Amino acid sequence: MSTPALAVHDLSVRFKTGADSRHAVDGISFSIDAGEATALVGESGCGKTITALAILGLLPDSGVHVESSAIEINGRDISGLTGSRRREVLGRDIAMIFQNPGTALDPVFTLGRQISAVYARHCGGGKEHIRQKVIESLEAVGFSQPQDIAAAYPHQLSGGMRQLAMIAMATVCKPAVIIADEPTTSLDNSTRAVILQQLERLRTLHQTAILLVSHDLATVRQSCQKVMVMYCGRLLEKTDCESLFSHARHPYSAGLLSCIPQISDTRPAMINSIPGQVPAAGEFPPGCHFAPRCPRVESMCNQSVPALDTDKQQAVACFRPL
Ligand SMILES: Nc1ncnc2c1ncn2[C@@H]1O[C@H](COP(=O)(O)OP(=O)(O)OP(=O)(O)O)[C@@H](O)[C@H]1O
Numbered sequence: 256m257s258t259p260a261l262a263v264h265d266l267s268v269r270f271k272t273g274a275d276s277r278h279a280v281d282g283i284s285f286s287i288d289a290g291e292a293t294a295l296v297g298e299s300g301c302g303k304t305i306t307a308l309a310i311l312g313l314l315p316d317s318g319v320h321v322e323s324s325a326i327e328i329n330g331r332d333i334s335g336l337t338g339s340r341r342r343e344v345l346g347r348d349i350a351m352i353f354q355n356p357g358t359a360l361d362p363v364f365t366l367g368r369q370i371s372a373v374y375a376r377h378c379g380g381g382k383e384h385i386r387q388k389v390i391e392s393l394e395a396v397g398f399s400q401p402q403d404i405a406a407a408y409p410h411q412l413s414g415g416m417r418q419l420a421m422i423a424m425a426t427v428c429k430p431a432v433i434i435a436d437e438p439t440t441s442l443d444n445s446t447r448a449v450i451l452q453q454l455e456r457l458r459t460l461h462q463t464a465i466l467l468v469s470h471d472l473a474t475v476r477q478s479c480q481k482v483m484v485m486y487c488g489r490l491l492e493k494t495d496c497e498s499l500f501s502h503a504r505h506p507y508s509a510g511l512l513s514c515i516p517q518i519s520d521t522r523p524a525m526i527n528s529i530p531g532q533v534p535a536a537g538e539f540p541p542g543c544h545f546a547p548r549c550p551r552v553e554s555m556c557n558q559s560v561p562a563l564d565t566d567k568q569q570a571v572a573c574f575r576p577l
């Protein structure tokens with residue numbers, strides 16, 4: 256079996272609140288192979304972004320406790336790296352595309368300068384070589400006039416163009432793994448399609464492993480091979496996209512799928528929702544955390560937390576799966 260591009264082993268994140276601490280992510284494990292796109296889906300507040308930030312080591316040191324057995328990129332454990340050794344890995348081996356490029360890009364430097372700084376730090380080379388790499392990275396995400404984009408400041412570009420420039424910056428060193436956290440939220444449909452095409456291109460051309468954090472199940476179905484469903488910081492279902500969309504086994508996954516609006520010629524679109532709300536970190540009910548919202552709940556569900564049955568190809572954490 257080949258070494259996965261990203262392997263996360265037993266990752267937990269707790270927020271400290273006074274003498275107490277609250278789990279936001281609770282013992283999750285998964286791996287993504289080179290050239291594979293895996294989605295992390297779930298309602299708002301279920302722990303997706305905290306998971307992404309914890310993998311990258313970008314959570315603050317104070318008030319947050321991150322634990323894992325290992326976080327491996329191509330077999331190398333990066334979980335213990337701090338300071339400059341951690342920064343060496345970020346951008347070179349693993350990179351993140353944030354939801355809001357406006358806050359991730361520095362407004363006082365041109366895009367060319369920001370992308371060059373990333374390349375120079377991780378890959379090095381002479382001035383002309385670096386300039387060439389910047390232009391190539393901008394061309395690779397579809398800019399037909401890459402010189403003009405390199406000379407521009409972030410505020411001179413539209414939101415979609417900034418997002419593409421951020422993808423160029425994240426991929427200029429050809430990292431093995433890219434984590435994209437809601438990369439298309441708040442973009443119009445055509446820009447969204449361009450961003451997804453570029454991620455797909457990276458995956459197939461450079462065998463990049465992609466973790467796509469998304470609310471949008473239609474995008475997930477179109478862009479990913481595998482999918483993980485998260486709720487209250489735990490993985491409830493982990494499988495290939497085809498299996499999830501044809502037959503979700505976890506009642507929560509089934510609930511999420513039922514919320515996808517169905518467009519019909521004859522009836523107005525119906526928008527469903529799962530009754531109730533995601534509890535905040537630290538307020539998870541005992542037993543199965545989904546029990547208060549689950550249509551299949553039985554008394555046994557409140558006794559203990561169901562574990563993910565990872566021996567199955569369509570792994571599910573439920574006492575009464577569908
Ligand atoms: N600094 C913090 N202190 C305490 N709890 C926090 C902190 N940051 C996040 N949380 C909690 O962690 C949980 C997970 O948050 P996270 O941002 O990962 O959700 P998400 O799944 O990315 O949601 P969204 O889809 O809205 O982006 C939430 O309950 C949130 O309230």
Ligand code: SF4
Nearest residue numbers: 543546549556573574
């Ligand atoms: S364990 Fe019980 S409450 Fe939880 S999802 Fe399964 S059936 Fe529902």
Ligand SMILES: [Mg+2]
Nearest residue numbers: 303304305436
């Ligand atoms: Mg988030």
